[in-house]
Amino acid sequence: MSPKGDPPISVIKRLPVYLRVLDNLVKRDIEVVSSKTLSKETGFTAEQIRKDLAFFGAFGTRGTGYTTNYLREIILRIIGLDKQTNVAIIGAGHLGTAFARYNVRENPYTNVVGLFDVSPDIVGDEVEGVPIYHLNELEDVIKHERVQVGVITVPAVHAQEIVNRLVEENVNAILNFAPATLNAPENVRIHNVDLTIELQSLIYFARDQIDEGETD
Amino acid sequence: MSPKGDPPISVIKRLPVYLRVLDNLVKRDIEVVSSKTLSKETGFTAEQIRKDLAFFGAFGTRGTGYTTNYLREIILRIIGLDKQTNVAIIGAGHLGTAFARYNVRENPYTNVVGLFDVSPDIVGDEVEGVPIYHLNELEDVIKHERVQVGVITVPAVHAQEIVNRLVEENVNAILNFAPATLNAPENVRIHNVDLTIELQSLIYFARDQIDEGETD
């Protein structure tokens, strides 16, 4: 049946893409989809999609494809989005508030319970219905709201300190936007998104193209 | 000397991390650094760091390490950050403006020349000194300001249309924040950053931890 040990992280990162496409298909009342169609909609190869899904079981029908809504629910369960996940965003600057708005509006599967900041100008305000707490209240709110995921959008110098506080409160999944290398115990999962890195690594390829254009 | 063909993309994505650390070291007047120290500061293994750098040449001194400022300049040149890169941000919503502010303030190596939007409420405004143009002006500004990189922060339904317009103007490096699968010619490089995907794939691991905690 479903084989091997843990699924590789590369597979896990593709699941939300499948979910996004399946959400669309369900909305458009398309009831069955082949790995070939999913390939066109996701940009991944059909074989890869079948292998990815096969990690968790056999959900398709040979000769037909996958039932969109069924597959969608399977993936929700695999990721863990069938149960509510509570998220805290630490840092209510432009990036933190943008992230909050984006997820409250576009991401029905997670629940942003609060933003945290130290600036008296904004503590007490709301962003898209989400309260901005003072950073002092972090531990209390994590406990009361049962926060499972922390999102760090504070300046790099303060990021490690926030990680330590989150870990102390048993928040072991952290999304970090600060340009810093963070340390945490083995069992804590940190995903780093560094906007500068994304932009800079892209510039490598932009330059390439220009060079090619100039060559010859 | 520097071997093999093209460097793998995984190497390219680590270069900006080295750059960030080297910037810090240079600021702290540390003149020499070993791959072991770089390992601690970046989270990558020392062997990997040496291999990465070896792709582009031999920049270290055996028995000593790397000269921080020299290595920094080498990496700047490899990425292409020694010359100015002009960036346009399409979509001046919360995410677009946050990205603009972030890069204007924190990223000295790139130059955000403009934001673009269709909302009359904000067209004509400035964000951190960067003008917000009407989307109609996109092609003109790209030509005049010699834009090499486009950043897409528009809603998913409009993203493909923007890609087409950028490609038409020979912008062949695109950073896409819209949750959509985009099509472009082979020679155009698109990096996707999907904030929902990052959050959702993290939730997979948050759930794991809870399960483990509950087991036995």
Place this chain on the structure above:
DNA sequence: GGATGTGAATTGGTTCACAGCA
């Protein structure tokens, strides 16, 4: 017939182990 599910082959990336040099 047509699409899934999967072993086998291949490719790509990382780690190991050590030779080479200041």
Place this chain on the structure above:
DNA sequence: TGCTGTGAACCAATTCACATCC
């Protein structure tokens, strides 16, 4: 001696090819 640079060994991930089943 100490740290870089790199071939070899290893491991992970993707692609290929096809048997399997509706």
